[in-house]
Amino acid sequence: MTLLQVRDLAVEFSTAEGLVRAVKGVDFDVERGRTLGIVGESGSGKSVTSLAVMGLHRGAEVTGSVDFDGTELIGAPDETVRRLRGRRMAMIFQDALTALHPYFTIGDQIAEAHREHFGSSRRTAWARAVEVLGDVGIPEPARRAGEYPHQFSGGMRQRAMIALALSCEPELIIADEPTTALDVTVQAQVLDLLMKLKEERGLGIIMITHDLGVIARVADDVLVMYGGSAVEQADADALFTAPRHPYTRGLLDSLPRLDAGGAQGEEAALRAIPGSPPSLLSPPAGCAFHPRCPLYAAAPQAACTDARPPLVQVAPSGHRSACVHPEVASPC
Amino acid sequence: MLTDSVLTVRELQMTFPGGREGLRRRPGVKAVDGLSFDVRAGETLGLVGESGCGKSTTGRMLVRLLDPTGGRVEFQGQDITRLGQRELRPLRSRLQIIFQDPFASLNPRQTVQQIIAAPLRAQGVATAEIRREVRDLVRLVGLAPEHLERYPYQFSGGQAQRIGIARALATRPALVVADEPVSALDVSIQAQIVGLLERLQRELGVAYLFIAHDLAVVKHISHRVAVMYLGRIVEIGDKAQVYGDPAHPYTKALLSAVPLPDPAAERARERIVLLGDPPSPANPPSGCTFHPRCPQAQQICRTEAPLLQIAGPGRREVACHFPQNAAH
Secondary structure, eight states: OOSEEEEEEEEEEEETTEEEEEEEEEEEEEOTTOEEEEEOOTTSSHHHHHHHHTTOOSSEEEEEEEEETTEEOTTOOHHHHHHHBTTTEEEEOSOHHHHSOTTSOHHHHHHHHHHHHHOOOHHHHHHHHHHHHHHTTOSSHHHHTTSOGGGSOHHHHHHHHHHHHHTTOOSEEEEESTTTTSOHHHHHHHHHHHHHHHHHHOOEEEEEESOHHHHHHHOSEEEEEETTEEEEEEEHHHHHHSOOSHHHHHHHHTSOOSSSSOTTSOOOOOOOOOSOOOOSSSOOSSSTTGGGOHHHHHSOOHHHHHSOOOOEEEETTTEEEOOOSHHHHSOO | OOTTEEEEEEEEEEEEOOOEETTEEOOOEEEEEEEEEEEETTOEEEEEOOTTSSHHHHHHHHTTSSOOSEEEEEETTEEOTTOOHHHHHHHHTTEEEEOSOTTTTSOTTSOHHHHHHHHHHHTTOOHHHHHHHHHHHHHHTTOOGGGGGSOGGGSOHHHHHHHHHHHHHTTOOSEEEEESTTTTSOHHHHHHHHHHHHHHHHHHOOEEEEEESOHHHHHHHOSEEEEEETTEEEEEEEHHHHHHSOOSHHHHHHHHHSOOSOHHHHHHOOOOOOOSOOOOTTSOOSSSTTGGGOTTOOHHHHHOOOOOEEOSSTTOEEOOSSOOSTTO
8 A cells, every 4th residue: 555645735824925835736655665756946845745744834724635554644633643743754854953952862862752652661762762873873872872963973963863763663754855964975875874774674755855866866756846836757767868847857957967978078068947946926827837948938838827737647657747838748 | 386377375274273171272173284276367176075174264265264374375476375455455356256155145235236336346446437337247147237226135046146246257357266156056046157157257267266065066167176175185187087087085985976867877886985974174084184984095094194296197186195097
């Protein structure tokens, strides 16, 4: 059975300047033992989506359906969500220093989560904390469990937060930019750790990032978000080798690459996407990408501005794209 | 020294004083420990490294926002290491800096017109000429004249960075130090700003010292690249050499750690995973400071710091007892 099934998820905030529709109806599934990558730029709705799944949206209007292993979370009593959160689904944040409490030792924070969800004794919970710290590759876990977050380096803190997430043996982990604040050599270690945990424990992972390299490294399936909507959805190989949505193509074309041309001579010019990501307060009519879209610029269609194009299947194996332009919209 | 060099840096050092511990003072932190390199007229030298390697400290010393504790900086043949603020002022028109956070580096209470005019005013340019220059500059960086009366908060991050670039270029500098100028921007906007910097270099002949942690961006924009580790340059050379055939084990590991946007290549790739974190400059390892993480470390690496020297053909230099490029 699918671990997490999200359907038509929408999140709205009212702000002083007006209604912000941060997520406008997103669908996705996460299977056990697979990683779903959600990629997008700032304001695309990728982080809000993950917070809504975890029931961590403050003051937002959330509609749609989030089904976690048969339990509907939208509209469920707080107690239901609280019992799952941190226990069967856990979250890893970008900044471990703000996610961890500065006044408590790492071991205390992990033990507290274990006691809360399992009612275990102090001694058992502490032993569990030391065990998971060892699992994530922290040397001398028994000693380090007694230290405070500020005594850990950036990479070790990120491992400690992964240990905290793992302590109650979750089935789903949502990682929101977990390596963005880390150096590349340390990022490589943390990504390897997450992939190993996925394989060994059959975890479902949602990896939220702006970095297409990280997506290519860890994701099995990918959802590309723009202006609060999913614009393309495919398995990772199809997305990178045959992107269909003009935004995904634009994003890949605007990336400087370590692995292309250049090393022996001139670099090909980057093909930047003109303009800026849309404002969520006054989004463009129809397809949110149309003001920056090369296909629209070359051949404007009424359908681009009339309504938000739905995600439709464009190739076998479930490759879907939300674009009305015929070369994108027709299945191959 | 190279004849076409616009900037010459020799044995540059920055030691920040240590904090007090009771009556004693802790030893200082060597953030930059003996850097030597040149930037040639009209070229881009990329300076890469991980957090804490001293790359931003270096950039700040070059424009004298920090005073070096040792070594020498020559700009267009003139030693600027010990010049006072008044003597520096005429040089500032030719030596500029762009910062990472476009909003933090623009005065929120000034209009775009006032921001871009400031360096021209400081150089005593006539008011009428300033107006004309500023209009040309906003067009040059891809903004419109109607933006001139607006304030920084009315712009997106990418547009704000364009304003910072216009200000840096207002006095037609020979060298711009760009400290992580695109790392706060979204990918699609980052490409616009990189393209803009490249076009401006072609049109104006300005040289850049491009400081960044993103190896792919540095590869794209640079002619030559210097890799820093813990306050020192471990490898410097033409981009094709450093990226195509890295000689220092740290450069190799760094390049192999960057995830490529290509799932098939990622699966096939051999990765050199370094153990541990970069060490603290407050307490650097003995000998070669990379030795505790180096897969090739030998006895000599623990005791003797390797000097930066020519490795193989070309002018690539590497600080390693056992360089690993193809020529060795």
